[in-house]
Amino acid sequence: MSSKILIIGACGQIGTELTTKLRELHGVDNVIASDINTRKLELVNAGPFVILDAKNFNAIKDCCINHKVDTIYLMAALLSATGEKYPMEAWDLNMNSLFHVLNLAKSGQIKKVFWPSSIAVFGPTTPTKNTPQHTICEPTTVYGITKQVGERWCEYYHDKYGVDVRSIRYPGIISHKAMPGGGTTDYAVEIYHEAIKEGKYESFLSEDTNLPMMFMDDAIKATTQIMAAPAEDITIRSSYNLSAISFTPKEIAESIKAEMPDFKMTYKPDFRQAIADSWPSSIDDSVARKDWNWSHDFDLEKMTSEMLTQLKKKYQS
Numbered sequence: 334m335s336s337k338i339l340i341i342g343a344c345g346q347i348g349t350e351l352t353t354k355l356r357e358l359h360g361v362d363n364v365i366a367s368d369i370n371t372r373k374l375e376l377v378n379a380g381p382f383v384i385l386d387a388k389n390f391n392a393i394k395d396c397c398i399n400h401k402v403d404t405i406y407l408m409a410a411l412l413s414a415t416g417e418k419y420p421m422e423a424w425d426l427n428m429n430s431l432f433h434v435l436n437l438a439k440s441g442q443i444k445k446v447f448w449p450s451s452i453a454v455f456g457p458t459t460p461t462k463n464t465p466q467h468t469i470c471e472p473t474t475v476y477g478i479t480k481q482v483g484e485r486w487c488e489y490y491h492d493k494y495g496v497d498v499r500s501i502r503y504p505g506i507i508s509h510k511a512m513p514g515g516g517t518t519d520y521a522v523e524i525y526h527e528a529i530k531e532g533k534y535e536s537f538l539s540e541d542t543n544l545p546m547m548f549m550d551d552a553i554k555a556t557t558q559i560m561a562a563p564a565e566d567i568t569i570r571s572s573y574n575l576s577a578i579s580f581t582p583k584e585i586a587e588s589i590k591a592e593m594p595d596f597k598m599t600y601k602p603d604f605r606q607a608i609a610d611s612w613p614s615s616i617d618d619s620v621a622r623k624d625w626n627w628s629h630d631f632d633l634e635k636m637t638s639e640m641l642t643q644l645k646k647k648y649q650s
């Protein structure tokens with residue numbers, strides 16, 4: 334019998350592309366997309382869709398029973414920049430949704446859980462270069478605190494209750510299908526849209542802010558790989574470091590200029606600069622590479638070429 338999957342937060346930046354990929358892999362009818370509203374009509378019409386509030390335990394439970402769901406991908410969250418504006422809302426959504434899903438798994442209703450963590454678990458006291466898997470985590474953002482605490486709970490539910498929960502610490506994710514919402518790394522998506530639409534971009538991070546990043550195809554690949562791995566290969570039950578590329582705003586601008594010589598970049602750092610400054614510049618993900626054969630495909634040049642090609646089609650059609 335096929336596994337039935339529920340994606341919570343399916344209309345978000347990662348959820349949108351994850352839904353498509355999981356439907357390719359498992360069949361459209363075996364993947365239930367859900368979100369708090371129907372803002373993405375394309376996704377709503379592409380297969381089973383349920384309106385679901387990630388903070389409502391009974392709604393998630395009923396959905397799992399009705400659709401015989403045994404696997405959940407919990408993608409709903411308030412990200413770093415939004416979390417600083419609405420701290421209690423970020424805590425409420427990010428923590429309660431996780432507890433709801435972990436408790437459903439503890440009760441046996443759900444067999445497998447994917448929950449994303451983030452480079453935001455790190456803080457100013459973390460080693461900034463090649464940040465190890467096991468290191469100091471003293472996050473200074475509400476988002477980072479929720480992810481760090483969430484990691485501890487994931488490991489606890491695995492160790493104490495045998496819950497099969499798997500997680501990766503996503504870096505900034507760059508994609509062209511759905512916009513990110515409220516993150517510190519969002520500049521690296523906005524820049525491509527503005528390059529095509531306006532030929533210029535004003536970065537809210539300073540030119541030398543080096544952050545770990547990844548193209549969406551790699552992020553989806555990592556997510557499906559870790560979920561397909563045999564349980565005994567998953568040696569980290571908090572969250573895996575995951576890495577592909579690191580670059581600064583200046584370097585991404587240079588990569589765009591290589592294809593669009595007239596592109597202009599200016600810099601006006603705002604409150605997100607302090608968040609970025611508290612995060613590492615590069616990540617050591619050797620444990621993920623060893624445990625479940627993770628490897629990335631996209632470097633900065635290849636990603637820029639793909640982003641510009643796809644966005645030209647989008648805006649110029």
Ligand code: SER
Pocket residue numbers: 412413414450451452453476503504505506515516517518519
């Ligand atoms: N992209 C996220 C953010 O900037 C990091 O996980 O908040």
